Each structure stands twice: as structure tokens, then as C-alpha cells.
Amino acid sequence: MIDPLAHAPDRVTICEVGPRDGLQNEAVPISADDKVHYCDLLSDAGVPILEATSFVSPKAVPQMADADDVFRRIRKDPGRIYLVLCPNERGLDRAVAAGVRAIGVFTAASEAFAQANIRMSVDESVATFAGVVQRAKADGMWVRAAVSTAFGCPFQGDVPVAAVVRVCERLLALGVDELSVADTIGVATPNQVVEVVGALASAVPPERLGLHFHDTRGTAMANTLAALELGVRIFDTSSGGLGGCPFAPGATGNCATEDLVYMLHKMGIATGIDLDKLRAASRFIQGKLGRPLASRAYTALEAADARAARIAVAG
Structure with a gap:
């Protein structure tokens, strides 16, 4: 019998993005106290990488206005990476002052999305945070780079695989430690995963490649299985399935951490x-x-536990 997952890893590293990517577009304001407690509960659960907050402009992302306070107060367990988003030098200044030791930068594979999301071309965005990466690495920080719209763009549609490879190569040349390649609007299918990961194989070492799937069209688990067969061992997820791209109509959010862990x-x-x-x-x-x-x-699982509790009380 042929094992379709013969090449799957024995262990997977999950980057939990709920506190940042999951909450940033929520309309309901979440207090700093609650964000800190949420992060600490995720640390209790054992997530190896926790994307805790974002040092972006408070005007642009009001939900992240308390990033300095939140990061200073969350518990930092030894051996766990506490990651924050730092899109520019101002964000890095704030992060350094808060004691951050791991940062994330981001761009897109799609020119149209880069213009709509960060109001720069892909080349301009890479040039903008080249100095951020250089400073962070000189200070001994761990740096992760995210590439959005690697499988499709809400503005231009299909994204050439060559464009994905090109931007990933440029990011690696800057010295980033890890790449997260994202299906930002949840359009990817397993054959696309095979195509993109296969094209990246010669450029990105497997231990430095992460994938970020959205479940907008119900394909996140299928895409994960395809990636596992290709030896990918790093995945971004959000607890409860929080988050989602505001440019994706009907988006249901990131791949849920519970779904993947289960x-x-x-x-x-x-x-x-x-x-x-x-x-x-x-x-x-x-x-x-x-x-x-x-x-x-x-x-x-919540429903099953509730039912078991009712039976226990009745019985």
C-alpha cells in the first residue's frame, strides 16, 4: 500500500497568529489586560511561536495601539519565540524599547495587493524594510518575513509563481531567518501548493519555509496535507480561526489552530x-x-464536552 504522507515530518512547528493577525481587524475593542491574558493562555498551551502584537501606526490599526504595553506585560517563557510585526524603522524603535527579540516584516507577491495594502510597490516595500532587517539582525534578533497573496490576489487575480520565487529570494538575501508564504484570500488548492512549494524548493531550505493558509473556501486542511507530503514543517494558524483578509469578500479567517492540531x-x-x-x-x-x-x-470539542457534562449531571 502506498503511503501518501510518506514524506511528512514527524513534528510540525506552529506559529500562532491569533493575538495579532486574528484580532487586528476585529471591530470589538479588546483591552490590553485581555490581550495579555490571551497571550499567556496561548503560552500555557505550548505554542512554539507566538505572534503577540504589531508595532504599526495606531491610526492605521487601532486594535494594536497598545502594542508597547501588551508586549512588555506578556509572559515570556524560555525556548518560545514571541514575535511582533515591525513594518518600518519607527516600529522597530518601539519594539526595541519594549524588549522585543523577534520581529516580522511583510510584503506581497502581487504588485496590486502591495499597492492597496501598504501603498508601495513590492520593490519599494523590500527596500523600506531592508534597513529594519539589517538593524534587527545586527542586534541579534530573529527575523521572519511574510509574503502575502502567493496563491492569488483579490485585485489582479492569478499571481505568477515566478513572482513568488523572486520576492522570496530577495527576502532571503536580506538575511531573514524564516519565510511565511501566504494564501491571503483563501483561494489556494493542493495542486497550487505543489506548484508553489516545488518552485521554492531550490531557493528556500525546507526548515526555513512556513505556509499560511486561510480557510475561506474550506481548503486549508487539504492544502496542509499537500504541504506535509512535500516536507513542509512550519504552519501559521490562529486560535479559533480568528482573522481573515479584509480584502477577501466572505473571508472566514485563518486556518484554525485547533483544526490543525487535532x-x-x-x-x-x-x-x-x-x-x-x-x-x-x-x-x-x-x-x-x-x-x-x-x-x-x-x-x-466544546459541544462534546458540554454534552458529557449534561449526561454526568443527569446520570
């Missing part, structure tokens, strides 16, 4: 994450948002 553990692939403690973090932030979460695994 599937991987059932497949015998380790993550180091405690699913029950992860659900506690999602349960907490769900209460603050006041609405159901998108994660299928979270919803199903």
Missing part, C-alpha cells in the same frame, strides 16, 4: 501544543468578542 495529533505528528489548553485560550477570547468562533474542531 488533525496532526490524530496523524501521529507532534506539535508540542496541548489541545485542551489551546481551547481554553480560544474560549477566553470568544467571550470577549461575544460571537462564535470559526474553528470546526473547537466547536465540536
